[in-house]
Amino acid sequence: KAGVTQTPRYLIKTRGQQVTLSCSPISGHRSVSWYQQTPGQGLQFLFEYFSETQRNKGNFPGRFSGRQFSNSRSEMNVSTLELGDSALYLCASSLGDLGDEQYFGPGTRLTVT
């Protein structure tokens, strides 16, 4: 079974630009969660999508948004990029029930200059 894939793996953007990251979950998984990892902050939950609906949301500003398509693939968008948005963005897929193991992708390393 293919794992979770994320594209692109690396991205460099300048302040004020916007960016879209993509995540393809494991086949059959309906839940996709997004996390931001920065040094010293661990993995911070952004949001979770399940069956094309945002089911959970973390404490990030509205510049961070996402969506999920009917094939469960998900995109995350960050508008008006700030230097502090530089991070590793990870997505994880699961079947979608509490206690289900989340499988993580390799992440997208975003650098904002």
Next chain:
Amino acid sequence: DQQVKQNSPSLSVQEGRISILNCDYTNSMFDYFLWYKKYPAEGPTFLISISSIKDKNEDGRFTVFLNKSAKHLSLHIVPSQPGDSAVYFCAASAGSPTGTYKYIFGTGTRLKVLA
């Protein structure tokens, strides 16, 4: 407010000895806990989990202990191997009446197993 805390950013252990990674949480509603391991340039991989109805779960060299009264869980690795060198994250989750949940992760502990 960090609801899940891993107060040791790093830990060094000799090969063959026990590694103990600790995690504290503040939300008494958390009822499911997981440990993930992360190598550089890779996403975290699931290691072991425990639900709040148990106080111990074992899987090979990995054992997770949960002390609900202290709001503390720990991961024991015995014996430690050089390949265990990685960053370990603990995560906690609470179910809700609507069936939704989210995982709250700690900041991670970098384990180095010395050969």
